[in-house]
Amino acid sequence: MSNLEDSQIDLGDDCYLDLNGAVLMKDGKIRYLTPIAFRLFVYFALHVGETLTVEELIHRAWGKQGMVQRDELYVYIRKIRLALEDNPNAPKCLKTLRHLGYVLYPRLKETGGAIDQFESSGSGKSATEGVES
Amino acid sequence: MALYIYPDLTESLHRLWAxxxxxxxWLAGIDGNARFDPEIHEFLHDRSRECAFIHWTEAERALxxxxxxxxxxxxQIAVYETAASAAVNLAHQKTGELDVTEAMAFDALQRVENFINDHGFATLMQLYMLETCWENLNALRYFGEIPERDYVRGSWHRxxxxxxxxxxxxxxxSLGNIELEKRGEHRFVRLTDEGRRVLEKTTDALQRAGYFRYRLExxxxxxxxxxxxxxxxxxxxxPNAIDERRAFLEWVxxxxxxRVLELGCADGVLTFAAGLAERVGPSGAVVAVDPSTGMLARARGKxxxxxxDWVDFRQGKAEQLPVDEERFDIAVGVGYLHFTNRSEALQEMKRVVRPGGVIASLHPLKMDFTAPFFREWFAPxxxxxxxxxEKPRDYLLHPDEAPRDFKQAGLEQVEVFMSSSELVFPDAKNVVQHFIRGVGWFGEELAPLPWKAREDLIQELIERGQSVCARYSDNERRIAWPAQSIRARVPEEPSGKE
Structure with missing residues (x-):
């Protein structure tokens, strides 16, 4: 049981990163990510609620010696949002903090205020329509 | 022979600004942080890509x-950079802040597309290449060499x-302007002799086009x-800022x-604290002008x-006053004249001040850098x-410049009053913030430096300042700064005309 938990990073309601499969599980469905998108995502997931700067994220994803620029990071932020957000154009989990960087918040399903994961998972509400790209 | 590929782009550059x-x-607050949200980046990036694919045709390449x-x-990058720069510039102009909205990004992109339609894609490409070529080669000359990674990411110079x-x-x-050298695991970018010659030509061309002055402004x-x-x-x-401004208003x-026109009103320090609005009173009127939206916002707050309600703040420059039909009894300001193109500014003021009216300025003059604390602090x-x-370059005036310009502008009864203002240098951060990052003293020295060199120098000024403040007493960190008050009259009758 503890092994199973170690291989997952919880991201809120009905949503976790599966470290063994290198995929995101959301509403019971598998979302595939590219290796760099997944590496970035894991870093975010280990620092939920913390502001992460662009420079820090580039280091994490491509290494300190990489020649990658911010525009490349934006591509991967977009990929993560497409997989994670219910509406990627109005992100609620992976938020931009202007001039500061990014911050990841746990997912809260809109189920009438039930924050506790067990309660909300029981509500059976699914809002995945049109998210896949 | 240097492979210098640019025609005379002076006119094109002026059209670009227009x-x-x-x-x-080259705007304050632009640094290694992201210029805007990824959403705006994505919008500009996608649209620039489309734009470049449509316009970067064989014919335009040949041109x-x-x-x-x-x-x-x-x-693509030329379109993107021009739109991104314009968007940040628009934010600065419209709000005095750095935040680019979607509407601004859209507006900026539209302007780029209009420019391309009017003047051709080749012109935009040449302007982009000329300006960035200067920025690149100038940085290489300054640093001698730049590690490839820093060069490619622009972290030292863009x-x-x-x-x-x-x-x-x-x-x-491929133009032969730069070379790469491998040392151990690293690669470095350096200027070639040809690159050096191209840099000289690029500098001349941009100088002639007024680029460096525009950039500084x-x-x-x-x-x-x-x-x-x-x-x-x-x-x-x-410390005597308010009293000296009050005395000047009295003298004028x-x-x-x-009806008074105030030039370079900044955040309204002369207008309110020094009592201009109060003197004029509700039976008169003040129109206060400044090019900085941020300053005007603070003035309007006051x-x-x-x-x-008898003061009207307007955005504008002294050379192109936002004044149409109105005529004033006096045009006056403190510390504005040295920021202007004086002959143009004086002609504009003459246009809007009634015959027999007064044009006046109080401004700091060039000073000798003899005080030991100052020499040590500002040594870089x-x-x-x-x-x-040479002597350090700055925008301050020699004592004979303003009187000569006033006379050349056709103003009469030019009177000058020389004084000196006591300036104190209380602590490193505030002094550097005020003089260097704020009012832009020595901008002429700092602007030609690549970005990192300029930032490093400013940081060094703060550190030196801390050491100087620890070793020199408060009394020693004072300077009697020469100042000049000048006033003159607009002729009663336009000479030679009916």
């Missing part, structure tokens, strides 16, 4: 770069770029935009009921708090000038 466009944002290999990504400069390396290499206004604590630092370094002869700047065997 279209509200700039390339490479822009002749028989040289055509960089594919550089065309930290605002959010794309790779890799293709610019290839292009400059834009930077200066943007610094004032972000200069939130001007009110505070002004009084810290110039401002009275109740007059106005609301004081409930004074003094050294830049000493290397050229």
């Amino acid at each position: 279209a509200g466009l700039v390339i490479s944002p 822009a770069i002749g028989d040289l290999p055509a960089p594919e990504r550089m065309a 930290p605002w770029v959010d794309y790779s400069l890799g293709e610019e390396v290839l292009f400059a290499y 834009t930077l200066c206004v943007s610094q004032f935009n972000l200069f939130n604590n001007y009110d505070k630092t002004d009084r810290m370094v110039w 002869g401002i009275k109740a009921g007059m 106005q609301r708090r004081q409930e004074i 700047i003094l050294d830049l000038a000493a290397k050229r065997e």
